[in-house]
Amino acid sequence: MTAPVTPLLAADVIIRPQSAPDRVLLIQRRNPPHGWALPGGFVDRGERVEAAALREAREETGLEVALEALLGCYSDPARDPRGHTVSAVYVATARGEPRAGDDARDARWVDPADPGVPLAFDHALILGDYLRYRATGEVAPLRF
């Protein structure tokens, strides 16, 4: 069989502090596309998506996070200017304070309803879905 060509796969994490669940963590990206984003990155072949989410959170923020739920799979072909990338986005909690690392230049707790920084990718859409999840428990709508 010829190897199929499928979109790249990433995992991103919405991290809220256990002590202040109305905040989420954004990182300032070191590499293009620039701007602020949820911690996350590409899934390695041989790695579970959940494990990639934990690893990327650790590498970019220094936090050991606890995943709580899968918010959704984001797959708009235009969502990443580097090429079609599908992201599994998880909601997680963490204790402690972040330390920006790896591909992150800075890390900051923000109000997801008003982050106050320019967001990369479709992360504004994702934060909108997260606000709805926080209010209702409903995960991201399916999109076509």
Place this chain on the structure above:
Amino acid sequence: MTAPVTPLLAADVIIRPQSAPDRVLLIQRRNPPHGWALPGGFVDRGERVEAAALREAREETGLEVALEALLGCYSDPARDPRGHTVSAVYVATARGEPRAGDDARDARWVDPADPGVPLAFDHALILGDYLRYRATGEVAPLRF
């Protein structure tokens, strides 16, 4: 940037008839790995995951399905003997009777609690998660 190497991405669909929601549709695979499986297949680059689920359901069963929810993302590196493939699995409903097509040799409504046929991949695990979803509304647990 060197293109990252990530797992392949697939979409699979648990289809239940509107008239008999205690049944789900399995197809008999034409290609290895042989056995019975949920309708599904690889996501094309440039295609949304939801669109891939609809397309694969149509190609393999002739049914136009309505996606209802994302059950989970299945990413055990050993779940597909052809190589690491992550699958987004949706729950859907359909009207009408299936017609096996494309990569499917046959299509059959089964009781998900007792399919009576050998299942390929991790589709027995997925059907277990689906039974829990049907009973409780809870989606698949995260797995590490």
